[in-house]
Amino acid sequence: MKQSQLFSKTSKTSEADATSVNHDFLVRAGFVDQLMAGVYSYLPLGWRVLHKISDIVREEMDAIAGQEIFLPALHPKENWVKTGRWESMDVLFKIKSQSDSEYSLGPTHEEVIVPLAKKHINSYRDLPKAWYQIQTKFRDELRAKAGLLRGREFLMKDLYSFHATREDLQAYYEKSKQAYTNVFTRCGLDAIITEASGGSFTKEFSHEFQVATENGEDLIFTCACGFSQNKEIAKVGEGDRCPRCGKEKIKAVKSIEVGNIFDLGTKFSKDFDLKFTDEDGTSKEVIIGCYGIGISRLMGAIVEVHNDEAGMIWPEEVAPYEYHLVSLGDNDAVYKQSEEVYEQLTKSGKEVLWDDRREASNGEKLGDADLIGIPTRLVISPKTGDKIEVKKRAEKEIKIVSIKEL
């Protein structure tokens, strides 16, 4: 991609309500645009990142037998009345049509997927099943802030698993923990598996995936041994002896919840009468698990963790491009050589953003490269001759290589 053709421009000034690092950098670098509080447009660079995160999530969900589907965002009121959440869920967006019918905009999809499952699950032979989607969710958050971390409209991956027995659900639940850990590791994050309450879904425990960072809204009590509880439910406090290892003291850490997995039991099966006939001929309620990842929040969390004062530092697997080729100096020879490098790299399947803007100053170009944060920067200038300067965004060291070596 030639930067001169790029849809978005960078900006030196922060938006007035940019109170978080991810909001500030993502908007200034032209990855996203804020339409109103908690609602964002994704521009080409940001959309590429979101695609990369989604593809990682797809690979890991497919690996645990997830099958991708795509459900509606517009839901009939009666399904939400049936589960009691039309009244009990305060973040539910409710809308009225011109003929006075009522609908909700999906904040989660149990009310859609469980009635759907009823049409496809009848016998123990139909179980287990795991269906997931990557969907726009709507939540009427009171305080939509911190950039992509808390949206009123946001992207979520939600997977629902259906089982004949508790043991089968438990085994799948454990597998999903590993799949989630894989997702976050590939996104360059270290997510701490944390015990939490079931939220609005169940009274049982759930597990959250929490990324430690100063700008997180959550507080978790953790120990190096792997013990971790969300403050909202925690039975321990800062400085207490860890109840698991009995050695270390519990630390309080600010964090971002990037994922959450739930054992829903038979709550929704009861609501929608989702039953199956077991091997012995008896009719039983299906046991359901639910597994969410905030895809857009994850993008914000990556920026919160990977940045410096000059801008973002994208981990390789989720970077919008692999290489940022920067041509310095308004010089014909530099542009000719840059074009060759750009074409060779692109032809060999590399993803390259080429800063080919002749009117921009060297300082502007290098500043933009730091702000955008592509992992490897390649500089061609009158000084480099027929060589190329290679620098990793996260490192200081500069290497000089030939096209061939590159």
Ligand code: ATP
């Ligand atoms: P929170 O406690 O932060 O409000 P939640 O526990 O209500 O989130 P879940 O219902 O568990 O959220 O949703 C699954 C995942 O979706 C969360 O782990 C989070 O990553 C993401 N998510 C939830 N709400 C939002 C939001 N308003 N904006 C962006 N992502 C969100």
Ligand code: MG
């Ligand atoms: Mg949650």
